[in-house]
Amino acid sequence: MKRNTYLLLLSNTFKKLSNTIICETAREFFFINKQSNLILIQRRSMEIDIDAANTMQVDADSYVNFFDNTTLIEIFKHLDGKSLLKVSEACQRFEEILSNSKGLLKKIKFKISFPDDEGIEKILKGLLVCKEHLSREYLNLQIVRLRDSTLNYNDEMRETFLSIVSKLAKSIINLEINNCFLLRYDITIMLSHFNNLVEMKLENLMFSDDFMPSEIAQEDQLDDSLTCPNLKVLRLIQCDFYCLLLLKSHSKLHTLEISIPSYNRSDVEELENFLLKQTELKELILSSFRFNSSYSTQRLENVNFQLDSLYLKDVNWDISSHCLAFLKSQKNLKSFSLRRFRSWILPKEAYFMWFCDAMRHVLITNPINTLCIDTTITSAYIKESEFLLDMCNSNVTQLTYICDTTDTSEFFKIFTRLFPKLQSLKFTNGCNDSTDYTLLQNLHLYKDLRKICLVSRPQMLDNFCRITVENLTSFKFFATNEDKSLERLKHLFSQNTKIKSIALEIEPLTIEEITELIINFSQTLQKLRIQDLHLNATEAEMFIQNFPKLRFLCSDVPVSQDVLNILNKSNVTFRLSNGNRF
Incomplete structure (x- = not known):
């Protein structure tokens, strides 16, 4: 659909919206077609001539009525808060959707965003004008780029903002605050209104006060009245540790994420205090985090929770003490991710033994079924003849192996022995040209392997494309x-003929090359994604004839309405991927 057609659809859907509102909400443009597809194709600010679009001879009402509720929600959910309120006033279909389906309401996010090139006064006044339409109980709220200097520009503006937030807060269960720089007092006042939160994400939230979290905690300057009794998910990404102290009384989280925190070593004790309070924690994500080794060991081996999932990335812990103690406290892990563990494996015998001890506990004591390993240069010291020779884990069915650019370890070879019942493998290889490309030659040893995802140079296929993975159904x-990947893939597909799902991001291919490549799956292929797929009507008809069981087709390239009609008649769903991999 051409851009003007999309604007006509937009302008007739939001019948009472002014040109100004459209201009403010048109920072995101979408490709939309009659099969209810939508994809973000560009983001930019520009002036839009709605009057000119309205002169086009298009039955806009038929467009609006054609879209199902889910697709209209996809359109509306990209609006900012002010435009969302205007739509509530103007669009009857929108109100009907939200009134009849709380499930769809969960997908709508009320956004209050302060772009760098616009003043808070303009945005708040726009919200204030629409405030009487704030009758809907929205469930999701996102606040972006709010600054202390603008929030406190004057008392009227501050009170306006807080009044809007407090009115929204009564029903909000999911709150995101991104890229904000505020006084601690302001964020405390703001959060105090959200009593029904289930999930909160604070990302890049910093404070203009010059106190350190540990100093605030010692002086007991926090208001303990800040409570969210239903809070289950807390994500703190690149945040001041004060964010954690605000919620220090919570003890029943299910998910906790601390990623790239801004803290002093003394502040770590507050996190440990927080962890030791938790009794229901099931998922823990720690990225670029380091415990304080002077007092951590004994505390961390006595935590009161048993995790289902543990994700560690860029951990610089000393494997010999508190890290090992913490890992050994866990006996119910089902998913374990260890990403870029630089200091865990050093060229010392003691460190290697400690690492083996930690991995043995994780893989034997815990019912692990999903494992992610991201190797580093230090893992080169791990050799097949030395690592966990006496164990075999048949519970691990999903493995993600990310090979570092300088990794020369035998980890992947070891895993062939350790996990004989593997069903799903994702293998990412960042290695240079000097790498041994024979790593994949033993995949046929995985007798239960059904799904393979490879992110690598095509050369990695050389020792894989001539073997048969007996039960492979997804590649x-x-x-x-x-x-060139084409010839390698032809060999691979000729050996593995049970595949039902294929996704390829390779050099551009013609439709004839694609058909020739996957013709072996004419009676099995159900799902196909080709990054650069170009189809005209004639080619679409031939493609459907060659692959009668195909039900899902995906590409980064839009297709014409004629092609969509052909696909629809054959019950094939087409989706624009926009770079998203299924």
Whole structure:
């Protein structure tokens, strides 16, 4: 659909919206077609001539009525808060949707965003004008780029903002605050209104006060009345540790994420205090975090929760003490991710033994079924003849292996022995040209392997494309360079003929090359994603004839309405991927 057609659809859907509102909400443009597809294709600020679009001879009402509720929600959910309120006033379909389906309401996010090039006064006045339409109990709220200097520009503006937030807060269960720089007093006042939160994400939230969290905690300057009794998910990403102290009384979280925190070493004790209070924690994500080794060991081996999922990235812990103690406290892990564990494996015998001890506990004591390993240069010291020779884990069915650019370890070879019942493998190889490309030659040893996802150079296929993985039904390959993949994949597909789902990001291919490549799956292929797929009507008809069981087709390239009609008649759903990999 051309841009003007989309604008006509937009302007007739939001019948009472002014040109100004459309201009403010048109920072995001979408490709929309009659099969209810939508994809973000560009983001920019520009003037829009709605009057000119309205002169087009298009039955806009038929467009609006054609879209199902889910698709209209997809359109509306990209609006900012002010435009969302105007739509509530103007669009009857929108009100009907939200009134009849609380499930769809969960997908709508009320956004209050302060772009760098616009003043808070303009945005708040726009919200204030629409405030009487704030009757809907929205469930999701996002506040972006709010600054202390603008919030406190004058008392009227501050009170306006807080009044809007407090009115929204009564029903909000999911709150996101991104890229804000505020006084601690302001954020405390703001959060005090949200008593029904279930999930909160604070990202890049910093404070203009010059106190350190540990100093505030010692002086007991926090207001303990800040409570969210239903809070289950807390994500703190690149935040001041004060954010954690605000919620220090919470003890029944299910998910906690601390990523790239801004803290002093003394502040870590507050996190440990927080962890030791938790009794229901099931998922813990720690990225670029380091415990304080002077007092952590004994505390961390006595936590009161048993995790289902543990994700560790860029951990610089000393494997010999508190890290090992914490890992050994866990006996119910089902998913374990260890990403870029630089200091865990050092060229010392003691460190290697400690690492083996930690991995043995994780893989034997815990019912692990999903494992992610991201190797580093230090893992080169791990050799197949030395690592966990006496164990075999048949519970691990999903493995993600990310090979570092300088990794020369035998980890992947070891895993062939350790996990004989593997069903799903994602293998990412960032190695250079000097790498041994024989790593994949033993995949046929995984007798239960059904799904493979490879992100690598095409050369990695050389020792894989001539073997048969007996039960392989899903294959995804994302090439990291433009070396020819076609011939390698032909060999691979000729050996593995049970595949039902294929996703490829490789050098551009013609429709004839694509058909020739996957013709072996004419009676099995159900799902296909080709990054650069170009189809005309004639090609679409031939493609459907060759693959009668195909039900899902995906590409980064839009297709014409004629092609969509052909696909629809054959019950094939087409989706624009916009770079998203299924």
